[in-house]
Amino acid sequence: MNIWELIVALILGVVEGLTEFAPVSSTGHMIIVDDMLLQSKELLGSQDVANTFKVVIQLGSILAVVIVFWSRFMDLLGIKKQDQSGSSRLTLSTVLVGLLPAIVLGFAFEDFIDTYLFSVETVIVGLVAGAVLMIAADWKVKRDEKAGIGTKIDGLDAISYKNAFLIGLFQCIALWPGFSRSGSTISGGVLLGLPYRAAADFTFIMAVPIMAGASGLSVLKNLEYFTADMIPFFAVGFVSAFIFAFISIRFFLALISKIRLLPFAIYRIVLAFVILGVYLNMN
Structure with a gap:
């Protein structure tokens, strides 16, 4: 494992960490940074190893979410109850209801998605369509504010089973690569x-x-690729993804109520044109 390979792992970990939970599509960024520029598949000698690496760095991003929401997860699991002050709390069953649509559709259409939807063209469509959805969400909020209409749901702990299920349906849109799970569900x-x-x-x-x-x-399923030679590559990617996901999540949560979704929507449209330009130039 040489220095350049570790630098590639670091770069891809940073890209994953910064984009996985922001509403900008980590898939779109990986296409332009990895598939079009760094080409980890060629570096590692196998598409399977490259895909395993991407799973590993995604786990780093997931760990960052767990740390940020540690108290909330402990509350959901009943390990550490937060001060309820006589009010209702978000429950684990509510979260599971929200997950149900994506789990069912994901299993049902997994082969179709892997075979037909993972391409540069479909990601570009997802980036633009997701941006339109985000703009629509912002437009609705501005319209309601002008009409003096406040939010219908007071906050996280007021989410009902019906609300969770409907948000879960929006999450299903993100099965189309490029839409972004966070972009779809936040919208x-x-x-x-x-x-x-x-x-x-x-x-x-x-x-x-x-x-x-x-x-x-x-x-x-891919433990065979965790060889002594590959562990440093995986470790650098995992750690960098964790660190930058943690920073990205904290920064995003602090800003989302102020800047809303429009800046991310504009960024997605610009990214779609950048990917299209690079793709056309390469072909």
Whole structure:
């Protein structure tokens, strides 16, 4: 394992950490940074090893969410109850209801998605369509504010089973690569009447079990690639993804209520054109 290979692992970990939970599509960024520029598949000598690495760095990002929301997860698991002050709390069953649509559709269409939807063209479509959804969410909030209409759902702990299920349906849109899980679910939550911060919190909390489950299974299926030569590469990517995901999540949560979704939507559209330009130049 040479220095350049470790630098590639570091760069990809940083890209994963910064984009996995921001509503900008980590898939789109990986296409332009890895598939078009760094080409870890060629570096590692195998697409399977490259895919395993991407799963490993995704686990680093997931760990960052767990740390940021540690008290909330302990509360959900009944390990450490937060001060309820006589009010209702978000429950584990509510989170599971939100996960149900994506789990069912993900299993049902896994082969179709892997075969037909992972391409540069489909990611570009997802980036632009996801941006339109985010702009629509912002537009609705501005319209309601002008009409003197407040949020319909007070906050994270006021999410009902119905709300969770509907937000889960929005999460299903992210099965199309490029849409972004956080972009779809935050937009869905806002459209349903959640404050931006509560929609973001619920999005991140829902992401952990579904992503950890899928990534964990993938790691178990590919343990053969965790050789002594590859461990340093995986470790650098994992640690860098964790650190930059932690920074990205804290920064995003502090800003989302102020800047809302429009800046991210504009960024996604610009990114789509950049990917299209690079793709056309390469072909």
